[in-house]
Amino acid sequence: MGWFPTILTADAGIITNVLRSPELLTKAESIYHPIRSTFKGGLVASRVDEWSKNRKLINPAFANKVLMSFFPIFNKAKNNIIEKCSELVDNKEHSLLNAIQTVTLTSTAETTMGKYMHKGNRISNDVAKHYCVIMEYTTLNIILSLMKLGFIMELFSKFKNAKKFSYQFVEDLIHKKLSKTATAEKSITNTKDDMSSNKDFLLRREENEFTNKEDDFADLSIKKEPKIFIDQAIKLYKQQLFTWNDIISESNTIVGAAFETTASTIYSALVMLAMHPEIQQRLFEEVLDVFPEKNFNAELDQLDQLQYLDCVINETLRLTPPVPIIGRHVTKDTQVGKDVFPKNTQIIISILHLHRRTDIWGPNANKFDPEHFSAENFGEAQKCAFIPFSRGKRNCIGSRYAMFSMKIILSGLIRNFKFETDFKFENLRFTTQIALKYVQEPELKIRMRS
DSSP states (O other), rough: OOTTTTEEOOOOHHHHHHHHHOOOBBBOHHHOOOHHHHHOOTTTTOOOOHHHHHHHHHHHGOOEEEEEEEEEHHHHHHHHHHHHHHHSSSSSSEEOOOHHHHHHHHHHHHHHHHOOOOTTTTHHHHHHHHHHHHHHHHHEEEEEEEHOOOGGGGGHHHHHHHHHHHHHHHHHHHHHHHHHEEEEEEHHHHHHHHHOOOHHHHHOOOOOOOOOGGGGGOOOOOOOHHHHHHHHHHHHHHTTSHHHHHHHHHHHHHHHHHHHHHHHHHHHHHHHHHHHHHHHHHHHHHHHHOSHHHHOOHHHHHHOHHHHHHHHHHHHHHHSSSSSSSEESSSSSSTTTEEEOOOTTTEEEEEHTTTTTTTOOOTTTTTTOOOGSSSOOHHHHHHOOTTTTTSSSSSOHHHHHHHHHHHHHHHHHHHHHEEEEOOOGGGGGEEEEEEEEEESSSOOOEEOOO
């Protein structure tokens, strides 16, 4: 491919060995150099030494306890998209992708950066559009970079402006967070000083055994905020474990990658359900059983009961993986299993084709059937051939985050609405802009459920 010797594979055995190999952690330069250049680094595309350091430092921001604290935000996103869909119940077909992207961007920004963008706030729409422009032009950058012509991208003012806008958006959020943190720390210090000089308070404090942590003196609103990614990043920056560029690049990458991939999967799931009414009905009955009321706040134990929803989401990820292609760069002659990969070879993995292999998934591999993920059908061979979030050490750090978000939003939409479309499944065509895209986006008709 251009200047890069390339092995393109959809072989499950080779892919499993490659993704698990500790010697093949470097991302394919042909794909990821333009991404690294666009986002100034970031976990998705960074070189091994930088990725290894930052991944360990960022992991706590995606711990299970932190993810649980995001449920109120995910539920708020669900309510916002339900409200938007309620306005579109008019017996006409509508394009929903942009609305879903705006909601997921708002949710992503709030859970990672602490920014709450109110409904109707234009910045949500503007930022979503600019990130989509970045994804589109980065794909062109990859194509040009194969011929070492990536420098031409500097001629595209739309691309440059979109990058500038996204960087500024992230920097503004970081500065606001730094300012808020500094104010909170100053408030804590002043409060402690006041308390220390007050003998009556000290006596009461001793009598009431107020011998806890410094957090007991913190402003209540600060205490209640979940320890989101930006909190961790700022802490690392103050400890000189993160550079300023680390904060910018990792923030930009997480916001950009999370909102679009989540939005595209939610949209694709609705498209598939609209095209398969019998599957949608079965899912509705499951959701109705768990959530009898239309207005609900989902909790983890309730999500665990939605096993058919898991199958629907996984089948959507199988047929329409949000990132259809990934790759590795061979830094030295490397033997993995029976295969020897020469130095400087690019190993390009087609997730889209792997997920549709009839010898693994059966004769209906190209059909939408959540039963592919039933206990009877999802065996070891299928597990090895299902990698929507990649696999191995460089897998997606936000996979559980994405699943929680998608399950809550989809359960709310299916409980409240029935989705229909005249677009035929066999007419679906896809293209790639880093994330998978529809050549023609199916429009959906929305009907209110009782």
